Amino acid sequence: MSAIEINALSASPDTLRMLSEILIETVAHGGSVSFMHPLQPKAADAFWDNALTAAGRDQRIILGAWDGDVLAGTVTLLLDCPPNQPHRAEIAKMMTRRSHRGRGIATALMRTAEQLAVERRRTLLVLDTATDGGAAGLYEKLGFTLAGEIPDYAFKPHGGLSGALFYWKRIGTRP
Template structure:
C-alpha cells in the first residue's frame, strides 16, 4: 500500500470525522491506550474528533493524516501548539494512530517526520509526547532520535481495564 502524508485544515478535518473515528476505533479495539476505554461510549470518538477539528480551525493544533491508495485516512498525528505563555518554544505530540491495516509500512515514522518539519517551520525547538512503556510506538520514538525522559508506573489504563505505565519522550529540534 502506498500512503500519502498531508496536513488537514479545520474544514477538511471536520468533513472527515467519520474516517478519523474509524482509525481511532480500530486502534482502541486493537488494544491501544490512547485515552478511550472499551466499549467506546456512543458519540465520544466523534466528539473528540470534532474538538480536534475545532482546535485546528482555531490555530491551536496541526493535524496530519496518512491516506491510503483509495484516499482513505489510515493514520493520524497531531502537533498541539496551544501552550502556556512561558512555553512558546514547545509543542506536544498527540494521538499517533495507525489503522491495523496500514501498520509495519512506515506510516507512523512518515507522520512523525512531517510533524517535525512543521514544528521547525513554526519555530518550535522542544517537542514532548508520551506513550505506553515498551510499546511499538516507544521503539519508533527511540529509533528516530527521541530521548526518554522517564516512566510513570500505573499512569493510565489499557482499553480493557488494566493499568499501564507511560514513558515520556522529548526531542530538541
C-alpha cells in the first residue's frame, strides 16, 4: 500500500461522491453509523452536503485518509458543542473502506483528530459505538475509557436493536 495522507476535507463534487460511497458501503455491511440499509445515494449526498457546509463554518472537521486519489477512510471531529461545554469535542462517522481495513488507517485518523482537538484547546473527547459490531476495541486501544452502556440504543443497518457503549478520553491540558 502507498503512503496514506490525512487531511481536512472541504466541499467538492468528487469529495462528496467519495464520502457518500464510503458511507453507503459501510451501512450495507452492517456498520452502525446512524443510517439504515439500503442507504439511498441522495440521502448520503444530503448528509455529507450538510456536514461539509458545517465544516466550512468551522463547526466540525471532516478528516480524509487518502490512498493516492482514493478516499480510504474518514472520521469527523464535532466541535459545535453547547456554550457550557467549550472544552469538549466529539468523534463521529469513523469509517475505513473495506478494501483498506486492518492497516492502521482508523488509528491514524483518530490520532490526527485528537491532535486537532488539542490544538483547539479541547480537553475532553467523547464518542459512542454499537455494542453489537461496533469498534470498541479500536477506541480502547487508543486510551478511551468506557463510561457505560445504554441497551437497545439504535437499530442496526439491517434491523434488530443494539446497545451503545459510551467512551471518553481526557486530552491536552485540563482547564
